[in-house]
Amino acid sequence: MELSGAEIVVQALIDEGVEYVFGYPGGAVLHIYDALFHQDRIRHILVRHEQGATHAADGYARSTGKCGVCLVTSGPGATNAVTGIATAYMDSIPLVVLTGQVPTPVIGSDAFQEVDTVGITRPCVKHNFLVKDRKELALTIRKAFYIATSGRPGPVVVDIPKDVTDPNIRIPYDYPKEIQMRSYNPAKRGHLGQIKKAVEAILQAKRPIFYTGGGVILGEASQRLRELVALTGFPITSTLMGLGAYPASDQKFLGMLGMHGTYEANMAMHEADTLIAIGARFDDRVTGKIEHFSPHAKIIHIDIDPSSISKNVRVDIPIVGPVDSVLADMLRLLREQDMRPDQQALADWWNQIERWRARQCLAYDRNSQRIKPQFAVETLYKVTQGNLYLTSDVGQHQMFAAQFYPFEEPRRWINSGGLGTMGFGLPAAVGVQLAHPDAQVACISGEASILMCIQELATCKQYDLPLKIILLNNGYMGMVRQWQEFFYESRYSHSYVDALPDFVRLAESFGHVGMRIERPADLEPAMREAFSRRDQLVFLDVVVDPTENVYPMIEAGKGHHEMHLSPDRELA
Numbered sequence: 001m002e003l004s005g006a007e008i009v010v011q012a013l014i015d016e017g018v019e020y021v022f023g024y025p026g027g028a029v030l031h032i033y034d035a036l037f038h039q040d041r042i043r044h045i046l047v048r049h050e051q052g053a054t055h056a057a058d059g060y061a062r063s064t065g066k067c068g069v070c071l072v073t074s075g076p077g078a079t080n081a082v083t084g085i086a087t088a089y090m091d092s093i094p095l096v097v098l099t100g101q102v103p104t105p106v107i108g109s110d111a112f113q114e115v116d117t118v119g120i121t122r123p124c125v126k127h128n129f130l131v132k133d134r135k136e137l138a139l140t141i142r143k144a145f146y147i148a149t150s151g152r153p154g155p156v157v158v159d160i161p162k163d164v165t166d167p168n169i170r171i172p173y174d175y176p177k178e179i180q181m182r183s184y185n186p187a188k189r190g191h192l193g194q195i196k197k198a199v200e201a202i203l204q205a206k207r208p209i210f211y212t213g214g215g216v217i218l219g220e221a222s223q224r225l226r227e228l229v230a231l232t233g234f235p236i237t238s239t240l241m242g243l244g245a246y247p248a249s250d251q252k253f254l255g256m257l258g259m260h261g262t263y264e265a266n267m268a269m270h271e272a273d274t275l276i277a278i279g280a281r282f283d284d285r286v287t288g289k290i291e292h293f294s295p296h297a298k299i300i301h302i303d304i305d306p307s308s309i310s311k312n313v314r315v316d317i318p319i320v321g322p323v324d325s326v327l328a329d330m331l332r333l334l335r336e337q338d339m340r341p342d343q344q345a346l347a348d349w350w351n352q353i354e355r356w357r358a359r360q361c362l363a364y365d366r367n368s369q370r371i372k373p374q375f376a377v378e379t380l381y382k383v384t385q386g387n388l389y390l391t392s393d394v395g396q397h398q399m400f401a402a403q404f405y406p407f408e409e410p411r412r413w414i415n416s417g418g419l420g421t422m423g424f425g426l427p428a429a430v431g432v433q434l435a436h437p438d439a440q441v442a443c444i445s446g447e448a449s450i451l452m453c454i455q456e457l458a459t460c461k462q463y464d465l466p467l468k469i470i471l472l473n474n475g476y477m478g479m480v481r482q483w484q485e486f487f488y489e490s491r492y493s494h495s496y497v498d499a500l501p502d503f504v505r506l507a508e509s510f511g512h513v514g515m516r517i518e519r520p521a522d523l524e525p526a527m528r529e530a531f532s533r534r535d536q537l538v539f540l541d542v543v544v545d546p547t548e549n550v551y552p553m554i555e556a557g558k559g560h561h562e563m564h565l566s567p568d569r570e571l572a
Contacts, residue, residue, distance in 0.1 A: 009032050078099045095156070102161060287313060288562075373397060378404050393423065396550050427459075444472065476546055512539055
């Protein structure tokens with residue numbers, strides 16, 4: 001079979017089993033778009049901004065475990081995609097981003113819509129390629145998918161000059177089924193000797209805790225984790241990215257940890273004598289001040305990425321390997337042992353944890369005449385019963401969603417953790433809804449975040465995506481306002497939004513349904529009506545209390561034991 005460069009790109013995507021390509025056309029990629037036009041195996045989703053393309057591909061990847069794919073043109077097309085590429089990179093999400101480039105003879109001449117895409121994206125990709133020879137196209141795309149999805153996942157950029165896709169030049173097509181790269185060999189198993197050391201430490205633990213992150217979800221290890229917690233009886237906490245790997249309703253789950261984590265989770269982390277970190281990277285939002293982090297604990301760290309081991313916190317027992325296989329080996333060794341952890345010490349530890357839990361650190365005023373954001377999230381859970389894929393933007397609403405919407409399964413909570421990208425929620429929900437056409441998908445956002453990618457409401461209309469958008473509208477950049485209240489003597493410098501649109505009419509102008517809710521009593525009926533409209537996008541503009549803050553909170557430079565609770569909880 002002889003194909004042009006453009007046809008090779010499309011056929012390679014077909015051979016990879018790609019369902020959707022999220023993209024926006026432009027001059028440098030028109031040959032590829034013409035090749036897409038002549039096939040019906042891949043569905044192209046036309047977004048309204050290249051950032052939307054990367055976030056939509058990201059949402060698709062997070063909710064399915066498959067690799068997301070997007071296609072953008074050269075110059076501003078590529079630079080517009082950088083925010084989404086960096087978002088995926090920080091959260092280890094597998095993407096293949098195809099970018100157009102000016103023809104090879106004029107690369108470096110400041111040609112129209114030319115940028116150094118490889119140079120610009122180098123700090124925020126797992127790898128990138130510039131393909132100057134069409135004979136290398138098929139192999140390079142195969143390598144891109146392999147790199148993006150193996151080991152620690154991440155985005156890979158393939159930059160393709162326009163002349164490489166010339167439809168008039170055809171060459172034989174041969175897509176490699178297997179790939180081997182001498183310089184890239186991610187671990188397939190954990191070191192058994194290290195795993196045995198970890199099991200010995202687990203059996204000797206008096207005050208243990210599992211600290212789990214997004215790597216458990218990315219590594220498809222949720223079931224093994226549940227078995228391990230059941231076998232040991234140890235408490236478990238999770239990062240923002242790991243929510244759903246372990247069921248939030250289980251009594252052993254202490255909630256999220258870190259800057260806005262629960263009192264019981266953070267105190268247990270501080271007082272633990274054995275810390276088992278699984279697929280987590282000890283980032284600053286979790287650890288607080290490094291010198292105060294888990295000062296009494298022997299630390300076991302399981303991660304696929306050797307560069308993450310002892311990067312921020314020195315660990316005692318490192319295990320490099322896929323989380324699922326490491327946990328499988330741990331379970332086998334534990335089941336072979338006659339010993340069990342000290343049950344009396346474990347009972348004493350649980351008694352202490354229950355005393356911390358009794359502080360009820362997430363309590364809020366349930367008698368308010370204003371809609372509290374916590375109440376809005378709880379009402380969303382009541383209406384959906386957890387049967388929901390929930391995306392979010394970044395800020396207070398993101399933290400309230402993480403605290404008050406209990407996730408029972410992995411890949412249901414879709415949000416930007418590491419980069420904290422406002423504007424992520426709506427386009428990510430586009431990708432999730434396309435991946436799961438029969439599922440309920442909602443985006444929880446704030447009025448500042450939603451405006452960053454509001455144009456994707458047009459994409460939702462074009463493809464009849466029945467998303468539900470829950471806007472927690474407090475008239476502020478909420479998390480900025482909260483920090484200004486705490487640390488800048490309530491000088492609200494540019495955090496109040498003076499000119500907001502009428503979101504109901506705005507949604508209607510895109511052809512969707514809009515509702516505005518201002519009273520607590522009206523919230524549940526409105527949400528029930530919204531979710532009853534199975535074939536329509538409904539935009540709920542929920543007016544919430546602008547003074548509400550996210551608690552608990554750990555200030556920058558403080559330890560887990562130095563949390564601020566809400567004022568009424570501080571006195572409890």
